[in-house]
Amino acid sequence: MRATFWTYAAVVASAAAASTSLSDICTVSYAKKALPIGALQGVTVDTSSVSASLVTNFTASSIFYPTSTFDYCNVTFAYSHDGIEGDVVHVQYWLPAPGQFKNRYVSTGGGGWAINSGSSSIPTGVIVGGVGGLTDGGFGSFNTQFSSVALLENGTINWQATYMFGYQAQHELAVLGKELTRNIYDVPSSDKIYSYYQGCSEGGREGWSQVQRFPDQFDGVVAAAPAFRWAQQQVNHLTGNVIQKTLDYYSPSCELEKIMNMTIASCDPLDGRTDGIVSRSELCLAHLDWNKILGASYSCPAVKGSGYSSATPAQTGKVSAKAIEVIKTYWNGLHDSDGKRVYFTYQPGSTFTDLATAYDSSADSWELDISGLGGIWVGLFIDLLQETNIPTLDNVTYDTLKEWMIFSQKKYDDILQTTYPDLTDFQAAGGKVLHVHGEQDFSIPTASSIRYWNSVRQIMFPSKSYRAGAAALDDFYRLFLIPGVGHCAVNSYQPGAPWPQTTLQTLIDWVENGKAPATLAGSEEIDTMCRWPLRPLWTDSGKKFSCVYSQASVDSFTYDLDAYKLPVY
Structure with a gap:
């Protein structure tokens, strides 16, 4: 601290x-x-x-x-x-x-x-x-x-x-x-x-729900990995399952882990320092060598089942072309049958939680495991049935997922989307927001937070350039991406990743003493979390750190959700 x-x-x-x-x-x-x-x-x-x-x-x-x-x-x-x-x-x-x-x-x-x-x-x-x-x-x-x-x-x-x-x-x-x-x-x-206010995930969304509706309620809000856009966010958890079913391939858990670990190793140095942390995930896919991943051997010991997970057998094998096809489609994000983008996906280096499969010991095979986060939304709020998950994805296509998202947005937009972008009243009231998001979040895409930040920038400062609008937002709203961190938690696969444990204290310092944070402190000897749109870069053989602007990085996190007729903030 x-x-x-x-x-x-x-x-x-x-x-x-x-x-x-x-x-x-x-x-x-x-x-x-x-x-x-x-x-x-x-x-x-x-x-x-x-x-x-x-x-x-x-x-x-x-x-x-x-x-x-x-x-x-x-x-x-x-x-x-x-x-x-x-x-x-x-x-x-x-x-x-x-x-x-x-x-x-x-x-x-x-x-x-x-x-x-x-x-x-x-x-x-x-x-x-x-x-x-x-x-x-x-x-x-x-x-x-x-x-x-x-x-x-x-x-x-x-x-x-x-x-x-x-x-x-x-x-x-x-x-x-x-x-x-x-x-x-x-x-x-x-x-x-x-x-x-302080909260993460749904708690992060709850914080934004107050900023957007009650501008003078809080002097400061810490909103981490907010679950914006419940219509898209919840249904999107089923995208990986529909990809698996469409391509008819269900990776063993060890195969997914191998691909993830090789991705981390490949993308780690892209910020100029090899430290086991993916800090520039937006550069990752352009540098990933799929030929090295294809055919790579994997081996995992048997795992006993617990109250939270099923038993899995010992696994050995080689990464298949079919597994790579699933991952490439998954990282491309949800598109409809016309090729229009419906939503975005997680950053490379994150765990493949939405692609998790189930082992059937009787058939000695890996099978579809429907995401409960997506399934319960469809079961309760679309089908209006007391379902803890939908029983099947038969006849569910990419277009079906889009239709579910549009239906959900129409029905629950004013309650659960929580993406109202005009924060003029909150700014006028003197409020401050620190918005943080793990770059390897496996449950809420990091791009979700950047999209909302950009929506606020465009609505509040339409005549300013991207960088000038970002500077104007800095007056009261700062977004930080946390390198290597998963969903509201540290990441065991990138154990050296920093976590800003004293973000609330930093916010208090900003609100009560006027000390706006240029960076956030983590476990490093210096502050290594840059505020968007600046990105981390190490030079001098990994000894000197700075936050730099990269148009390529901004472009990588900018998505045209052209599958919708109405704007999705």
Whole structure:
């Protein structure tokens, strides 16, 4: 972590808060007096639902914040929306000791179908001297996922739950949380409480849902690998499966791993330094020698099955021409039968998660394994059936995938696409965004984030050139690609890849002290994450690092989604 974060002056809490201890404020009676009654129109807080629990010597560890041990008070309560029968939403807030409070509030998001990440994300608030918050979205409990309540018993969409998941629950969490924070610590109305958000994947999308709809809600947002464009994003998980079925080839897991490892080895040096990290994935395909990959021998030991994965046998063989055909088609991205681009794919060097196959021990063969991420979307939100996955891809073509995407966009565009590109109001409110995305993300294409960034640039600064528009965006919105990193996690296949663990702290420094980050810090001895559109480059035999502009790199990440008549931001 940068020393500057720890050395800048902390906001002084009110005298009333400073004179109390954590145990003083961590009681049901104290929490009830601080409840944000009347903070939201049409919402009734259930005063009888309040709980307050003191937790001491809690150790929090995550890639999203430095490992820390601290005491906190867990306050939870429920509220309901007036006029909606049976509606109950639970929220949870972690309070730091009054002496550690720095006039900050931090909302946290979820991942996948979950609207929160439980105790793995909420500690980030306490760690930066603020109150941390999470919500259950009204789904029944903090452990209930949106997918389990998405359909009503009559087989129709649960629109209340869908809107809550889309953006409303996070808005209510923040409004209530900021008011609770002010009341708990007795912060005068004349004093500012800085409000922040941090989330990755679905949590990243949730952060953007707030920036786009409620411009003055957060002073700063960390949005990592956001799950933009649910219509395209979820269906796109089935693209690899349809490619496999169309080409009638299902690679053994070891064959896929061999291709990936050879890709990493080939593309690693393209940034000017050989360090086991693919930092310039956009240059990769032009330099990949398929003749070396074809026929390469692979060997993997048998793996016992577990609760998360099936057993696989020992595998030996050579990379086949058919496997290479599948991979080339996969890396080309989804196109319709007219050859028009429907969506983009993952960067070379990432794991082939959407091409994973299943081993059938009875037939001693590798077979289709339909992606659950794509299948559940089609089963629930298109077929309107209580399916955890679609049972078959028979008669599903590339055009079918496009039709599913267009149908989904029409039906859920205003709730789940979350790509509204005009952020003028957020900029005017003084908000800041740090948007980060792993370059070897295997679940949400890195190009997805670049497309949204570019949409904002084009809409907000249409008369400026690409580079001038990028400079204008830098005033409040900065996008960083993280070399070698997978989806919201470190990458075991590129173990030296940096992760910006203190991004929230960097954001706070930008918001509260005006220190805009030119680069992000990772595990390297210097900051090696460049803000888009600059790209990393090592010179002097890998000793000197710089961030450079490359038009070829920009062009590589720019896609014309010409399969659509309407714009896809």
